[in-house]
Amino acid sequence: MKPRHIHRSEDCRAVSEILQRVGDKWTVLVVGKLGKGRMRFSELRTAVGGISQKMLTTTLRGLERDGFVTRTQYPTIPPRVEYELTDLGFELLKPVHALGEWARKNTARVNEARRKFDAACPEGRSGSHF
Amino acid sequence: MKPRHIHRSEDCRAVSEILQRVGDKWTVLVVGKLGKGRMRFSELRTAVGGISQKMLTTTLRGLERDGFVTRTQYPTIPPRVEYELTDLGFELLKPVHALGEWARKNTARVNEARRKFDAACPEGRSGSHF
DNA sequence: CTGGATCCTCACTGATACTG
DNA sequence: CAGTATCAGTGAGGATCCAG
Numbered sequence: 001m002k003p004r005h006i007h008r009s010e011d012c013r014a015v016s017e018i019l020q021r022v023g024d025k026w027t028v029l030v031v032g033k034l035g036k037g038r039m040r041f042s043e044l045r046t047a048v049g050g051i052s053q054k055m056l057t058t059t060l061r062g063l064e065r066d067g068f069v070t071r072t073q074y075p076t077i078p079p080r081v082e083y084e085l086t087d088l089g090f091e092l093l094k095p096v097h098a099l100g101e102w103a104r105k106n107t108a109r110v111n112e113a114r115r116k117f118d119a120a121c122p123e124g125r126s127g128s129h130f
Numbered sequence: 131m132k133p134r135h136i137h138r139s140e141d142c143r144a145v146s147e148i149l150q151r152v153g154d155k156w157t158v159l160v161v162g163k164l165g166k167g168r169m170r171f172s173e174l175r176t177a178v179g180g181i182s183q184k185m186l187t188t189t190l191r192g193l194e195r196d197g198f199v200t201r202t203q204y205p206t207i208p209p210r211v212e213y214e215l216t217d218l219g220f221e222l223l224k225p226v227h228a229l230g231e232w233a234r235k236n237t238a239r240v241n242e243a244r245r246k247f248d249a250a251c252p253e254g255r256s257g258s259h260f
Numbered sequence: 261c262t263g264g265a266t267c268c269t270c271a272c273t274g275a276t277a278c279t280g
Numbered sequence: 281c282a283g284t285a286t287c288a289g290t291g292a293g294g295a296t297c298c299a300g
Contacts (some may be wrong), residue, residue, distance in 0.1 A: 002253055010162075011230065011233075011234055012158065012159050012162045012230075013159075014157070014230075014233050014234060014235075014237055015161055015162070015229065015230035015233050016156075016158045017233070018229065018230075018233035018237075018240075018278075019149070019152060019153040019158055019226075019229065019233075020153050020154070020155065022149060022153060022229075023149040023150050023152060023153015023154070024150070024153070024292085025146070025150065025292085025293075026146075026293095028142065028145055028146045029142050029143075029146055032142045032145070033142075040261085041262055041263080042261065042262080051294095051297070052293075052294050053294095053295095054190050054263085054264090054265095054271085054293075054294070054295085055265070055292090055293060055294070056261085056263090057264080058292090058293090059261055061233055064246055064247065065243065065248070066240050066243055066244060066247075067239065067240060067242070067243025067244070067246075067249040069245075072204065073262090076261095077261090077299080078261040078262080079261055079262050079263090080161065080261075080262085081261085081262060081263090086241070086275090088236065088239055088240075091232070091236070092232065092236075093234070095225070095227070095228045095229040095231075095232045096145070096149075098225045098228050098229075099145065099148065099149065099225040099226070099228075099229060100141065100142075100144075100145035100148075100220065101225075102148070102221070102224070102225045103141075103144045103145045103147070103148040103149075104141055104144060104145075105136075106222075107144050107148075107220070109197065109218055110148075110196050110197060110218075112197070113195065113196055113197025113218070114196060114197070116197075117195040117196075117197075118195070119188075127192070154272085155272085155273080170281085170282090171281070171282055171283085172281065172282080182273080182274050182275070183274095183282085183283075184273080184274065184275085184283090184284090184285095185272095185273065185274070187282085187283060187284080188272090188273090203282090207281095208281045208282080209280080209281055209282050209283090210281075210282085211281085211282060211283090
């Protein structure tokens with residue numbers, strides 16, 4: 001193993017890995033909702049909106065596996081399952097919120113940049129097929 | 131336009147969008163490298179390592195479009211193109227670095243959680259398939 | 261109500277070849 | 281050296297059906 005004094009490429013990989021976990025289509029939205037308190041499966045599904053049952057299950061599974069949420073199942077009829085952020089989950093929420101704040105502040109700038117870019121290259125380098 | 135007084139679902143979407151942009155396979159790595167200074171295409175390709183020329187081009191295009199990097203082309207032979215982070219790019223780097231720091235600190239915890247989870251579900255809950 | 265199993269689609273990714 | 285075009289493989293995401 002490499003000594004501890006350098007954290008260049010390897011760290012970037014780690015960052016990339018975390019970002020890909022957090023950066024998939026639904027994870028942030030789910031974690032965000034759960035940040036407000038424990039929720040049931042259906043609650044979550046409604047709250048997030050637009051997520052399929054499969055994706056919610058998959059996402060929750062991933063989060064559970066990584067130790068970000070806990071799954072509590074009540075042996076009732078009908079079944080009742082609640083999900084809640086762990087401490088680790090809440091800690092993850094902090095830097096994610098920071099990024100979220102950044103996103104809120106700079107969405108306009110990004111959109112503006114996109115608009116300009118798109119306006120500058122309507123049929124520019126990539127041969128449009130359409 | 132949208133009123134900007136309340137930030138609930140819409141913001142989560144914005145966060146998700148940013149995270150997906152930043153969370154793809156190469157963006158963070160490229161931005162991380164560029165954070166150290168302007169670089170040429172090939173330099174970047176070598177520095178990142180493992181990225182195909184197509185993906186590097188695609189990634190850089192996306193970043194350029196979103197206003198995170200500038201592309202400077204020198205009309206020489208052979209061609210020389212340099213990429214550099216914009217102010218917006220550098221600002222994006224801050225929260226991303228924060229998340230990166232978090233990742234560095236908590237990778238062990240996540241891996242531990244995964245290990246436990248996987249140990250608890252060696253062959254899953256489903257069982258047979260046919 | 262919760263969520264597993266299946267099938268399907270298409271966008272992302274990469275290897276290769278070609279241009280300027 | 282920088283970048284585009286094309287083709288093909290893979291897997292994430294979604295719809296649906298079914299079971300506990």
